[in-house]
Amino acid sequence: EPEVTQTPSHQVTQMGQEVILRCVPISNHLYFYWYRQILGQKVEFLVSFYNNEISEKSEIFDDQFSVERPDGSNFTLKIRSTKLEDSAMYFCASNLAGNLDGYTFGSGTRLTVV
Amino acid sequence: AQTVTQSQPEMSVQEAETVTLSCTYDTSESDYYLFWYKQPPSRQMILVIRQEAYKQQNATENRFSVNFQKAAKSFSLKISDSQLGDAAMYFCAYREAGTASKLTFGTGTRLQVTL
Numbered sequence: 001e002p003e004v005t006q007t008p009s010h011q012v013t014q015m016g017q018e019v020i021l022r023c024v025p026i027s028n029h030l031y032f033y034w035y036r037q038i039l040g041q042k043v044e045f046l047v048s049f050y051n052n053e054i055s056e057k058s059e060i061f062d063d064q065f066s067v068e069r070p071d072g073s074n075f076t077l078k079i080r081s082t083k084l085e086d087s088a089m090y091f092c093a094s095n096l097a098g099n100l101d102g103y104t105f106g107s108g109t110r111l112t113v114v
Numbered sequence: 115a116q117t118v119t120q121s122q123p124e125m126s127v128q129e130a131e132t133v134t135l136s137c138t139y140d141t142s143e144s145d146y147y148l149f150w151y152k153q154p155p156s157r158q159m160i161l162v163i164r165q166e167a168y169k170q171q172n173a174t175e176n177r178f179s180v181n182f183q184k185a186a187k188s189f190s191l192k193i194s195d196s197q198l199g200d201a202a203m204y205f206c207a208y209r210e211a212g213t214a215s216k217l218t219f220g221t222g223t224r225l226q227v228t229l
Contacts, residue, residue, distance in 0.1 A: 031214050033216065033217075035217075041221070042205070042219045042221045042222060043159070043205060043207075043217075043219040044219070045216040045218070048214045048215075048216055050214050055214040056214065056216060058216075089157055091159060093159075103161075103217065104161075105151075105158065105159035105160075106158075107156065107157070107158045108157050108158065108159075110157075
């Protein structure tokens with residue numbers, strides 16, 4: 001069964017550093033998403049991406065965040081200057097199209113900011 | 115804005131028994147989709163079951179079924195013949211009808227399965 005792949009599985013970074021989280025969505029999917037889950041809390045939407053542009057973003061997705069699909073396969077989330085409160089599990093998800101699918105989620109990247 | 119509420123932070127069920135997890139949601143939309151996701155200790159999000167709001171028939175996937183009450187905005191998950199592998203966090207989620215619509219999650223219910 002096709003999978004959404006995320007790398008790395010765990011990243012530790014110092015406060016103020018830039019991080020890039022990487023995702024390879026399912027190859028024929030058209031819609032891409034990033035979600036965040038702070039430990040012990042619910043999963044929160046960050047951003048959706050379609051046709052090489054952001055479709056929607058949440059209040060969490062401020063100027064420190066950016067997304068990119070640089071080569072037609074990878075889908076990246078960049079955090080420019082990490083803060084302690086950015087420590088969370090970050091999930092990438094993709095969706096083919098239409099309304100019938102839940103998404104396929106990746107296994108997540110655990111980001112720890114120290 | 116849409117909200118999803120799961121009022122049971124934790125539930126426990128004995129192996130082979132049946133358990134029901136509750137979920138309510140608030141929306142002014144008439145067309146939308148509802149989901150239950152399972153998150154085991156590995157923290158991957160696994161789709162358990164989905165329901166289209168326009169369908170009156172409740173969705174069923176093997177041991178998992180839902181009780182969808184559109185007027186009451188209620189979407190509960192029933193797990194029959196519970197197994198040890200069912201132990202996980204379960205999240206209810208809502209999505210508007212729209213091709214790029216985001217999922218809105220509840221706070222989750224942690225399910226314990228005991229022998």
